[in-house]
Amino acid sequence: VQHYGVMAVSPGRGSYHRRHHRTSYHHGDLANALADAATEMARTGGPNAIVLRAAARAAGVSAAAAYRHFADHDELLQEVRRRALDSLAAAMRRSLDEEEPLADPAEESLRRLRALGRAYIRFALEDPGLFRTAFCRPDNPVPDAAKRMATQGPYALLSGVLDELVEHGVLDADRRAGAEIPAWASVHGLATLLIDGPLAQITPEEQARAVERSSDFMLNGIKGHRDPVA
Amino acid sequence: VQHYGVMAVSPGRGSYHRRHHRTSYHHGDLANALADAATEMARTGGPNAIVLRAAARAAGVSAAAAYRHFADHDELLQEVRRRALDSLAAAMRRSLDEEEPLADPAEESLRRLRALGRAYIRFALEDPGLFRTAFCRPDNPVPDAAKRMATQGPYALLSGVLDELVEHGVLDADRRAGAEIPAWASVHGLATLLIDGPLAQITPEEQARAVERSSDFMLNGIKGHRDPVA
């Protein structure tokens, strides 16, 4: 077997260039290498920063080679999107076990809800580019993505904890249906306002306070009201 | 005075082409014509659809002419952004007087809060491109925009109604500070999930239900809790 020398390719100029030690003519795992590079671009500059040619450059491969693994630019973007959503879900899942569980089951389920929200916000603040990619408008909306999210993504995690809240009497069963949406909306809105919107300008301390205030308000909304005004 | 014939310019090919009856060599109001065209593009395709050359084409003018009125592409985008935010604020302001005021002042202020939220969502659903432009990430963040929003934009309207809620005993005074953020976040999050996110796939009926559910939850959060679990 004749091997090409390592790095025997034209010097990459993209800032995302990661040398993938090519030891043979065939790359071996080009699909993943391209997705890795594209993900790195998204991390830095959001969905618009994903450039197929640059990804190929970063992988040390001609642009045309990318078309062996992705039908077109959009398919590459969708792959990055999928990864971003997976990362977000993973971060949320991890957050559930980061703190000590509380003895009282009701309080414990509230703690878990808070943890999910905080992980969501934290992800958005730490990786705004990836976060924006996860929720970027797809060129041709693929309902599959929504399905996946519903069964194993952030939505499913939220659903599970809301079920726990019902189980332990925090959330009335008759207010359970569709409760994912308000909860998700409030945390998602806060995240986007913090990274893209006017709240991006405020200090980190103010941001932290805003996060706490928002979860308090939303938890109040979840818990329901005993003495409604209207 | 020698006049050029109306439409004595090369036929525009852009889909946004609006013939501006040019009766003289000088346009007369090119800055606005460009902003109009750019706004129309944003309406159709969001901030990324704003193309300086196309705007010039639509205004029946050479691309270079645009540079008499805007320093660069970003300045044109910012102008569209400004307009979009103004439109949103105007829609919200109008919404306050669309329904009959309620006799009870507490209920009336809650009605007004709901009206603001609904107008916000309605704007996003009816004009998603403009909405996304209003909140698009600016190339070079100009703190001025945040200032303007705070004094006369959506934020100010929300602030005013929250003050009313305190005045009429719906919102405790000691929970007032910073309450804009959770309220805004929840409605903003719902809007973005509805137009870009997974909620874009559900039926209009489900969407309407989601909007109602969300405002109920948020209003509960605003009103506070008498019998907290934690």
Place this chain on the structure above:
DNA sequence: TGTACATCAGTGAACGCGCGTTCACTGATGTAC
């Protein structure tokens, strides 16, 4: 174990596109006298 061959994953050059921006220019406008 060695070889012919189908298959597959790369290459590199090219195409067409349209963008943002700059330049030297020219036609129109309004003002000072």
Place this chain on the structure above:
DNA sequence: TGTACATCAGTGAACGCGCGTTCACTGATGTAC
């Protein structure tokens, strides 16, 4: 009221760029015999 001239808002051609995508191709791989 008429005219010279500074100023201003346009023109049109060009530059450089880098993109997504296609094409005919070639080198490497693995399998059947």
